[in-house]
Amino acid sequence: MNRIEIAFQNKPIFMPYFPLGYPDLETSIDVIEVLANNGADLIEVGLSFSDPLADGPVIQKATQVALEHGITIRKSLTAIAELRKRGVTIPLILMGYFNPMLAYGLEKFVKDAREAGVDGFIIPDLPLEEAAEFQALVGDMPLIQMLAPTSPNERMETIARNARGFIYLVSVTGVTGARTSISEGLADLIARVREHTSVPVCVGFGIGTPEQAKEVGEMADGVIVGTACVRTIGGSENPVETAKEFAKSFKDEMAN
Amino acid sequence: MSTLLPPKFGPYGGQFVPETLMPALIELEKAFVDAQKDKGFRKEFEGLLASFVGRPTPLTYAKRLSEQLGGAQIYLKREDLAHTGAHKINNALGQALLVKRMGKKRVVAETGAGQHGVASATAAALLGLECVVYMGSVDITRQEPNVFRMKLLGAEVRPVESGTKTLKDAINEAIRDWVTNVGDTHYLLGSALGPHPYPTIVREFQSVIGIEAREQMLRDVGRLPDTVIACVGGGSNAIGVFSGFVDDEHVELVGVEAGGAGIETGRHAARFGDAAGARVGVIHGTRTYVLQDEDGQIAETHSVSAGLDYAAVGPEHAMMRDSERAFYTSATDTEALSAFQMLCHTEGIIPALESSHAVAEVIKRAPKMRKDQVILVNLSGRGDKDLNTVITELGQNL
Ligand SMILES: Cc1ncc(COP(=O)(O)O)c(C=O)c1O
Numbered sequence: 153m154n155r156i157e158i159a160f161q162n163k164p165i166f167m168p169y170f171p172l173g174y175p176d177l178e179t180s181i182d183v184i185e186v187l188a189n190n191g192a193d194l195i196e197v198g199l200s201f202s203d204p205l206a207d208g209p210v211i212q213k214a215t216q217v218a219l220e221h222g223i224t225i226r227k228s229l230t231a232i233a234e235l236r237k238r239g240v241t242i243p244l245i246l247m248g249y250f251n252p253m254l255a256y257g258l259e260k261f262v263k264d265a266r267e268a269g270v271d272g273f274i275i276p277d278l279p280l281e282e283a284a285e286f287q288a289l290v291g292d293m294p295l296i297q298m299l300a301p302t303s304p305n306e307r308m309e310t311i312a313r314n315a316r317g318f319i320y321l322v323s324v325t326g327v328t329g330a331r332t333s334i335s336e337g338l339a340d341l342i343a344r345v346r347e348h349t350s351v352p353v354c355v356g357f358g359i360g361t362p363e364q365a366k367e368v369g370e371m372a373d374g375v376i377v378g379t380a381c382v383r384t385i386g387g388s389e390n391p392v393e394t395a396k397e398f399a400k401s402f403k404d405e406m407a408n
Numbered sequence: 409m410s411t412l413l414p415p416k417f418g419p420y421g422g423q424f425v426p427e428t429l430m431p432a433l434i435e436l437e438k439a440f441v442d443a444q445k446d447k448g449f450r451k452e453f454e455g456l457l458a459s460f461v462g463r464p465t466p467l468t469y470a471k472r473l474s475e476q477l478g479g480a481q482i483y484l485k486r487e488d489l490a491h492t493g494a495h496k497i498n499n500a501l502g503q504a505l506l507v508k509r510m511g512k513k514r515v516v517a518e519t520g521a522g523q524h525g526v527a528s529a530t531a532a533a534l535l536g537l538e539c540v541v542y543m544g545s546v547d548i549t550r551q552e553p554n555v556f557r558m559k560l561l562g563a564e565v566r567p568v569e570s571g572t573k574t575l576k577d578a579i580n581e582a583i584r585d586w587v588t589n590v591g592d593t594h595y596l597l598g599s600a601l602g603p604h605p606y607p608t609i610v611r612e613f614q615s616v617i618g619i620e621a622r623e624q625m626l627r628d629v630g631r632l633p634d635t636v637i638a639c640v641g642g643g644s645n646a647i648g649v650f651s652g653f654v655d656d657e658h659v660e661l662v663g664v665e666a667g668g669a670g671i672e673t674g675r676h677a678a679r680f681g682d683a684a685g686a687r688v689g690v691i692h693g694t695r696t697y698v699l700q701d702e703d704g705q706i707a708e709t710h711s712v713s714a715g716l717d718y719a720a721v722g723p724e725h726a727m728m729r730d731s732e733r734a735f736y737t738s739a740t741d742t743e744a745l746s747a748f749q750m751l752c753h754t755e756g757i758i759p760a761l762e763s764s765h766a767v768a769e770v771i772k773r774a775p776k777m778r779k780d781q782v783i784l785v786n787l788s789g790r791g792d793k794d795l796n797t798v799i800t801e802l803g804q805n806l
Pocket of ligand 1: 520599645763788790
């Protein structure tokens with residue numbers, strides 16, 4: 153069993169997102185380590201890009217800060233290796249836009265990511281239509297496919313049927329960012345996806361509180377928390393301590 | 409999943425967008441393909457181009473400019489005389505008609521120079537659509553008259569403060585709005601850029617420039633031009649005029665990018681001109697030449713003209729450059745400003761700063777050509793919007 157399959161043995165899983173380099177590289181490594189040790193079952197590790205068109209203001213700002221502090225793919229991969237050295241065993245999925253990966257060299261990127269201890273990739277600007285080139289390189293490291301409320305049935309079927317690792321179901325039409333309530337049609341949406349696949353279905357975009365996470369966790373196999381994680385941890389005096397409380401509060405609520 | 413039309417231009421183009429937008433691109437492509445087959449649609453579009461835009465735009469012989477340069481005979485395709493003052497209206501109207509067909513009620517647009525924003529606001533007013541225009545705050549300052557025009561036309565102008573506060577960031581925000589409101593909103597993209605089917609749709613709606621210009625050359629001059637010159641921001645006016653001549657193999661096609669403060673300074677928007685700074689990459693849904701740093705972060709660009717100040721170029725131009733069907737060069741801010749003045753003085757035409765880049769190339773080439781040779785320049789827009797910039801740049805020398 154690989155790390156992703158192991159993580160999904162105890163569902164629903166809690167999947168925070170945090171960008172490397174924010175508020176600075178050292179702190180972000182510590183934050184990710186602490187998230188992992190306090191309830192995160194899988195972490196989406198953010199790679200920064202100058203033009204993050206699927207992200208709302210909070211993640212835009214955080215990744216901008218990371219770039220201003222000189223974050224690069226190379227430094228991000230070294231940070232992943234460091235996390236593995238520190239004993240982090242949960243799956244680490246890289247989430248980032250395609251252009252920096254192209255600039256790094258796709259083959260080299262995948263090879264270096266594997267060596268660093270990365271388990272898979274999420275690339276929001278690489279839909280099914282454009283995925284083949286990258287798919288051909290990743291081997292057993294899944295390129296996580298995204299589905300959206302706008303995906304028509306036929307398309308959903310094609311994407312879900314070929315999905316590996318898990319499916320990232322975008323719960324609302326929009327950019328990343330916390331919403332005040334969980335969208336009404338979510339249960340139906342998840343049911344539609346499940347018709348076509350047996351891989352776990354995880355829901356992201358808009359989940360901001362432990363209570364919402366619990367609610368979504370009752371329907372889905374995993375709950376992705378990005379903006380709330382970045383805002384709460386990044387905005388605090390002591391990010392590492394806050395990360396600990398943050399992870400615990402979500403994990404505890406989801407477990408009871 | 410396959411597309412109805414080819415999504416790529418050689419290795420360029422494609423659909424690098426979040427999944428949420430894919431269904432909207434598929435719907436748009438279908439609406440466009442259906443509309444192209446529908447005589448009623450074409451009739452309505454052509455009718456508006458004639459009665460509302462004032463097409464065909466004239467072909468003007470630039471007699472004094474030709475004499476002064478002492479070489480080739482120069483003809484201007486007068487897109488500056490199209491309603492709203494630039495070629496952008498052709499595409500904005502075409503897409504707005506598609507929006508009606510798709511039953512959507514709201515459009516969002518990005519704008520750099522403000523010409524596309526004005527064109528979108530105009531088309532939206534004409535067809536009863538709600539219109540929101542995203543514009544970088546740097547561009548809002550340098551193209552202020554167009555901001556007022558958009559507001560007068562009933563559009564909401566939303567300043568963009570993120571990133572470099574120019575066209576690239578306005579596109580990011582327009583896409584973010586689109587992804588959020590995709591159910592009732594169309595993204596009225598203003599250049600031959602972005603994900604498929606936009607580069608194809610925009611070229612088709614702008615092809616009227618090339619079709620008219622070719623007919624006018626044959627009718628009024630009795631021959632085709634030796635060289636066709638256009639400025640290249642995203643590439644819509646250039647692809648529009650080039651498309652009329654692309655099958656005439658002996659007609660040379662020349663695109664002019666923004667050389668800014670000079671390629672060597674790094675402060676420019678010459679995607680093809682800078683071997684060190686531009687590589688093939690992916691931005692705003694398309695794979696093409698992109699000015700970027702080593703790490704794949706999109707570069708800050710610079711041009712005196714807001715409409716050319718963008719880090720990427722339309723994918724079809726990338727293909728035409730590789731195949732050498734078209735040739736691309738650049739003009740600096742200084743060259744564009746002096747071309748601007750020369751056209752004002754010799755022809756009584758105040759061109760847009762974007763178009764002045766094409767005129768700058770004419771000034772370089774015409775003297776080296778014979779008197780029986782002919783250059784056609786696409787004068788993409790008029791310069792009223794640029795008076796603030798020009799007065800600041802030229803200052804005392806005016
Ligand atoms: C007058 C004029 N010409 C040219 C351009 C550049 O765009 P494109 O390359 O798409 O023609 C603009 C863009 O704003 C413009 O306003």
